Amino acid sequence: MQTGDSLQGAFPSGLSLEAEKPGDPLLGAEDTKGLSFPVAMHIYLRVKSPEPKGLSQLDDLEDFITRLASLTEAQFLVTFQYESLYYWKDANGLHQQKSLKRSTT
Template identity: 50%
Template sequence: MSLDIHLEADERLSITTVATTLSELGALDINSDDHKVEGFFESGLSVSAACELDDHTLYAEDTKGMTFPVAIRCYIRIKGPEPEGFSALGDLERFVKNLATKTGSNFVVSFQYESTLYWRNSDGLQVA
């Protein structure tokens, strides 16, 4: 079983910031260039982020009142089962919280674009 989670962000979030966050949190096998980055956690969480060059549509159904052109998309996948002593949801929470401290970007994190889990706006990071 796997779960797909999406982070959609405005132009204030950079690939470098995503890569730095992954590195600081101990992600493995981090690969990056100017337009994309990916990293994997021992918990089974994987993060793949890319600059959005063509489609700037915000796809999350519940945008918490925000509208912005999407500049970065992060595809986050949780593959189970988790190894003993690791938490993919814990790694997701640490990733989002750490990212929110590094950027003033507006972003929405949603489960399959349907249910909003986290969002960051001018009031800071919010949790559903």
């Protein structure tokens, strides 16, 4: 769904996202992996629980990030609250620093 300058979407697993143009184009993450680019879009993700049986919000999120990386040459960062870096895409492709999956041990 598109509303004004934002775009919203939802997955059957309960994962939802909202994309919007940022008020400030400065890259605000703590760990930028040396990347420096003006931010064109913020995508906010919401993970809700409980998940429907047989579906995984984190699998959907990883699939979304992988698909996004394959569809665009744009560089991006995936962080949690601008602090913990999970993924980044640079000129060399998509990289993963931390798994989004919850530890089961």
